Amino acid sequence: MLYTAGEAAKILGIPASTLRYYDKEGLLPELERSSGGMRMFRDSDFASLRLIQCLKKAGLPLKEIRDFIRLPNDGQKTIDTRLKILSHQKKLLRKKMEELEDMMGMVEYKIWYYETAKRAGTTKVPAGMDETELPVYLRDAYVHLHAVPGKERKDL
Template structure:
């Protein structure tokens, strides 16, 4: 699959795909006889994994380390698992923080809505009440 197809299919820019490959985040993509990148299904699964992990907030350097370990083979499974466990812990903390922020926002919105209702009632003419 050519880079344009992958870009469209996975909703990721071609520049980002090239960047990920250049920094070692995406394992080296095979090229056809003309030197054009030819993405396999395996490459697409890696891209989906990277997108998922990035959207969860994993830093690029952590993902690069994960890919490097993966490329070293099965003897690095425990190290890869530890990376994912640590990142899960950090994600859960961010989710807790976001939940607290959401609750605070909900409280403030409700407070403003209550004040708006009171202000509208105060502004009504006596014959309207």
């Protein structure tokens, strides 16, 4: 089945202008055109489009995505290169996930802090607690938030 840019964009949940931009940037080298020059997408194009979306969301610049997409044209000798690109991106994503988990922990701690303050009618109650009085799942965030640079910390 063939889809217009608008139809394909609707299926993917993105603007049609994004698909036109991908094409303009050389990310869709095998894209079919109608006799009138309209971009036409096949069912088989959706895997490539989803890969482009994934790599873009994973932080790969469009130029690198374009290079990655073209690698299969050079045959099996590029498998190691493709693997290195994806492995490197995986490491970057893992680091970003750890950073997001740290941020989530701090946000959860502050939510707990203000919920506790709201119940007590004052921020003095949670502010007066030390980490041993906190729920266990919040202690790492508390320690990280209150860490003093240059000072070694002893375990509890």
